[in-house]
Amino acid sequence: MTGDMVMDPATGEARGYALSSGGGDWIERPDCPACGGTGTAVGKLFKQDNHLGGLAAPHPAKPIELRRCGTCELVYKTLVASPALLERLTAQTQAGLWISAYDYAEEIALLRAIDPAVLDDVIDVGAAGGGFLRALAPARRSSALDIVRFASLRINGEFVKGFLDDPALEWSGEAYGLVGLFDVAEHFYDPPQAFANLRRFCRKGGLVILETGDSDAVSMARLPRWYYLNLLEHHIAWNRTSLAAIAAKHGFELASFERKVHKDKTPPGLRHRIKAQAFSLAPQLISGFYRLLGKPFDVPADMAVDHMRVVLRAI
Numbered sequence: 001m002t003g004d005m006v007m008d009p010a011t012g013e014a015r016g017y018a019l020s021s022g023g024g025d026w027i028e029r030p031d032c033p034a035c036g037g038t039g040t041a042v043g044k045l046f047k048q049d050n051h052l053g054g055l056a057a058p059h060p061a062k063p064i065e066l067r068r069c070g071t072c073e074l075v076y077k078t079l080v081a082s083p084a085l086l087e088r089l090t091a092q093t094q095a096g097l098w099i100s101a102y103d104y105a106e107e108i109a110l111l112r113a114i115d116p117a118v119l120d121d122v123i124d125v126g127a128a129g130g131g132f133l134r135a136l137a138p139a140r141r142s143s144a145l146d147i148v149r150f151a152s153l154r155i156n157g158e159f160v161k162g163f164l165d166d167p168a169l170e171w172s173g174e175a176y177g178l179v180g181l182f183d184v185a186e187h188f189y190d191p192p193q194a195f196a197n198l199r200r201f202c203r204k205g206g207l208v209i210l211e212t213g214d215s216d217a218v219s220m221a222r223l224p225r226w227y228y229l230n231l232l233e234h235h236i237a238w239n240r241t242s243l244a245a246i247a248a249k250h251g252f253e254l255a256s257f258e259r260k261v262h263k264d265k266t267p268p269g270l271r272h273r274i275k276a277q278a279f280s281l282a283p284q285l286i287s288g289f290y291r292l293l294g295k296p297f298d299v300p301a302d303m304a305v306d307h308m309r310v311v312l313r314a315i
């Protein structure tokens with residue numbers, strides 16, 4: 001899969017990602033994409049009328065269900081939006097730029113405590129505007145992997161274009177001391193390929209810092225209503241067990257594990273808190289109300305400790 005940024009013809013500004021791939025709108029996944037194991041049914045995903053940036057996605061032929069792998073505990077959707085579908089929607093929306101003002105101070109302090117020597121040779125996967133790299137500067141080599149090169153990205157190393165789960169990524173081949181993987185692992189189509197590439201990017205003794213959702217934070221009964229999996233572009237949810245299993249299989253050990261709120265979360269305003277409270281009490285009523293108004297509905301996120309921050313060491 002390869003992709004290009006779609007530019008707004010009027011302003012010349014980047015509008016969003018375009019992924020190019022063949023195939024239909026939905027990809028069926030009966031088995032665990034991480035280990036191939038058999039999943040048990042968790043329930044039908046709450047939001048079946050998907051949209052991205054306010055644009056409706058066509059309905060899949062069957063309902064989207066959640067399954068939990070009986071072998072590795074990965075939670076996955078039985079149907080995921082194909083790259084082609086995400087491309088079409090993002091090409092038409094202006095919601096494609098993920099800007100964050102986060103300072104990464106906690107992450108850098110954590111890495112410094114584990115091994116300060118890795119900090120000056122880094123590649124950030126899904127680097128977007130380069131916030132993590134900027135926070136780490138100055139580095140001897142700072143590189144980025146993304147499906148598009150943002151105008152605000154400042155690097156002195158290489159730019160690797162593509163997806164981490166692309167089997168044919170082109171890059172220097174000179175492994176890094178540190179790999180950043182913030183809010184990326186939940187988008188993987190092919191986790192084993194992604195981790196195989198991750199290990200190649202990381203020199204022996206090098207570190208990967210990653211943040212992603214933690215399905216252990218959410219009860220099985222509530223998983224179908226978890227905002228995180230109700231996002232069209234999030235295909236899977238890891239927990240400590242599933243992540244440790246795939247990491248070990250690809251030559252990593254766990255150097256640090258913490259449960260936390262998402263790094264970009266700021267205390268929500270009153271309006272959002274009311275919406276979140278109302279949704280938790282009467283989900284069908286609230287989403288039905290939005291449908292009646294013809295407005296796109298997103299399951300409201302809360303301030304829950306539903307993410308994990310993990311450091312892996314390449315062995």
Ligand SMILES: [Zn+2]
Pocket residue numbers: 032033034035036037069070071072073074
């Ligand atoms: Zn599995």
